[in-house]
Amino acid sequence: MKPRLLRRLFGLAAIATFFCSASAFALDKVVFLTSWYAQAEHGGFYQAVATGLYKKYGLDVQIRMGGPQVNGMQILTSGQADFLMGYDLQVLKSVEQGVPVTTVGASMQADPQGMMTHEDVKSLADLRGRSVLVSTSGRTTWWPWLKGKYKLDEAQSRVYTFNLQPFLADPKSAQQAYASSELFSADKAGVKTHFFLFADDGYPPYGTTIVAMDKTVKDKPDLVARFVRASMEGWKSYLADPAPANALIKHDNPNMHDDQLAYGLEKLKQFRMITGGDAATLGIGVMTDARWKQTRDFMVSAGLLKADVDWKRAYTTQFVKDLKVMP
Structure with a gap:
C-alpha cells in the first residue's frame, strides 16, 4: 500500500476515534427532582449517580431535593426538571386537569x-x-x-x-x-x-415513581429508556451495597445519619418494597395495567377522580415491560 494512502487511512481513523471519544463524553444532561429531602427511599437514584450507572448510559444526572414547600409538578411542567419523583394519585389528578404528564416507571411496588x-x-x-x-x-x-x-x-x-x-x-x-x-x-x-x-x-398505588412530560416521552424515548434502566439498576445495586449512595445522601441532607439510613434500608428490604409484588417475577420498576386500574377505581369510588378520565394516559409500560432488572 502506498505511503500516501496509508497516511490518509490513519488520518481518517484518528478523526473517527476523536469523534467517537467526543460522543462518549457528550452526556445528556438530566435534572431529576425528588419528592422530599434525601433519604433511603431515594437510594437507587443516588446509587446510580455514585456508581456511574447514569454515565454508563450516557447521562449526566443532577438530583434536586424536594421538600414541603416545593411544588414538584409545577417545576416539571415549567421545564426546570426532566423527571419527577411522583405519585400515582397526583398524576391521575393531573391528567384529569389536562396536565400532559406520564409515569414511566415505579421504583417501589408498594407505597411506603x-x-x-x-x-x-x-x-x-x-x-x-x-x-x-x-x-x-x-x-x-x-x-x-x-x-x-x-x-x-x-x-x-x-x-x-x-x-x-x-x-x-x-x-x-x-x-x-x-x-x-x-x-x-x-x-x-x-x-x-x-x-x-x-x-x-390493599392500598393500590405504587411508590417513588418516575414521571415525565408527555413531550419528553414522545420526543426523547431513548433518553427516557436509559434513565429508567439506570435508575432501576441503581436500586438493585443500592440493596446490595448502599455505601456509595449513602455518602451522597448525607452530603445533600446533613440531617440524615448512618443509623437512620441503615434503618430505612432494613425496612425497604423487610417490606420488599423494591423487590416484591410483580417485581419479583417481572423485574424492578415494572408496572401493570391491573394495578393502575385498581388505583383508578379507588379514586373514582372515593370521589377523588372523575369516572370519565382517560386514566391510561397517566402511565406507560413501554419502558419497563421488558426491562427485566431482576432482584
Missing part, C-alpha cells in the same frame, strides 16, 4: 405510607374510636381509602404537622408514618409501636 400506632393496636380495624393524625396531603390520598375500608369517622381525624409529640403524648392516638422515618424516631424515643403498611391491606 402506613399507620404508626401504640403497641396495644393489633390491626387497622382497631383504629375505631381513636384519634388519627392526618396530613393535608393525606386527606386526599390514603385517608379516604382507610376511612372507607374500616368505617372510620371523619371526626377521628386530627391535623398531622410532622411533629411526633402529639402521638407520643396520647396513648390513644395513631398517626401516618413511613416505617423508615417516623417509626425510627419513635423507636429512638423509647416508645413501643406497631406499624401497618397500607399496601399490605
Whole structure:
C-alpha cells in the first residue's frame, strides 16, 4: 500500500476515534427532582449517580431535593426538571386537569405510607374510636381509602404537622408514618409501636415513581429508556451495597445519619418494597395495567377522580415491560 494512502487511512481513523471519544463524553444532561429531602427511599437514584450507572448510559444526572414547600409538578411542567419523583394519585389528578404528564416507571411496588400506632393496636380495624393524625396531603390520598375500608369517622381525624409529640403524648392516638422515618424516631424515643403498611391491606398505588412530560416521552424515548434502566439498576445495586449512595445522601441532607439510613434500608428490604409484588417475577420498576386500574377505581369510588378520565394516559409500560432488572 502506498505511503500516501496509508497516511490518509490513519488520518481518517484518528478523526473517527476523536469523534467517537467526543460522543462518549457528550452526556445528556438530566435534572431529576425528588419528592422530599434525601433519604433511603431515594437510594437507587443516588446509587446510580455514585456508581456511574447514569454515565454508563450516557447521562449526566443532577438530583434536586424536594421538600414541603416545593411544588414538584409545577417545576416539571415549567421545564426546570426532566423527571419527577411522583405519585400515582397526583398524576391521575393531573391528567384529569389536562396536565400532559406520564409515569414511566415505579421504583417501589408498594407505597411506603402506613399507620404508626401504640403497641396495644393489633390491626387497622382497631383504629375505631381513636384519634388519627392526618396530613393535608393525606386527606386526599390514603385517608379516604382507610376511612372507607374500616368505617372510620371523619371526626377521628386530627391535623398531622410532622411533629411526633402529639402521638407520643396520647396513648390513644395513631398517626401516618413511613416505617423508615417516623417509626425510627419513635423507636429512638423509647416508645413501643406497631406499624401497618397500607399496601399490605390493599392500598393500590405504587411508590417513588418516575414521571415525565408527555413531550419528553414522545420526543426523547431513548433518553427516557436509559434513565429508567439506570435508575432501576441503581436500586438493585443500592440493596446490595448502599455505601456509595449513602455518602451522597448525607452530603445533600446533613440531617440524615448512618443509623437512620441503615434503618430505612432494613425496612425497604423487610417490606420488599423494591423487590416484591410483580417485581419479583417481572423485574424492578415494572408496572401493570391491573394495578393502575385498581388505583383508578379507588379514586373514582372515593370521589377523588372523575369516572370519565382517560386514566391510561397517566402511565406507560413501554419502558419497563421488558426491562427485566431482576432482584
